[in-house]
Amino acid sequence: NAGVTQTPKFRILKIGQSMTLQCAQDMNHNYMYWYRQDPGMGLKLIYYSVGAGITDKGEVPNGYNVSRSTTEDFPLRLELAAPSQTSVYFCASTSLAGVDTQYFGPGTRLTVL
């Protein structure tokens, strides 16, 4: 199993540009999450999904959108990128929330200039 994969690993955007961060898992997990990590800080939840077709906002959803059309994929869309969105983005998944640990991807480092 590849686990949780994320692409791209690095990206530089200009203010106002848009992009999609890709996340995929091959463990047949229903629960998937997007977090962001700012320097010296813990991770903060952006969006989460409990299954295909179901998504919900986390703590810091402004400026982002998600979709979940399949169990495997959970892309994160940034519209009109701003410098405040410069961060490292992590995708995670788990088989059963509250019981199993979350498995994290390697992250996408995004810089908005």
Next chain:
Amino acid sequence: KQEVTQIPAALSVPEGENLVLNCSFTDSAIYNLQWFRQDPGKGLTSLLLIQSSQREQTSGRLNASLDKSSGRSTLYIAASQPGDSATYLCAVEAESGADGLTFGKGTHLIIQP
């Protein structure tokens, strides 16, 4: 709102020492508490997960305890090695389960050879 605090923020010790990392949380309504390891530029690796009904979990040289009523957890690392150098993150999962983890800012650990 759940808040997770980790003390100390940074720690540097000689190889071979036993050490304790501390984590506290403000809301005791949790499903579980998890400890992760993060290496520079990498994703998170799960170390231990303690369910709210458990008092401790052990894996090799690692032992994590949980006192849910007082909102505290400790991660004990025995016989530290240079390879243990990393950032250790504590996270709690709320009883609602599906809405992700709340993380502390982490303890940056350096083990001196």
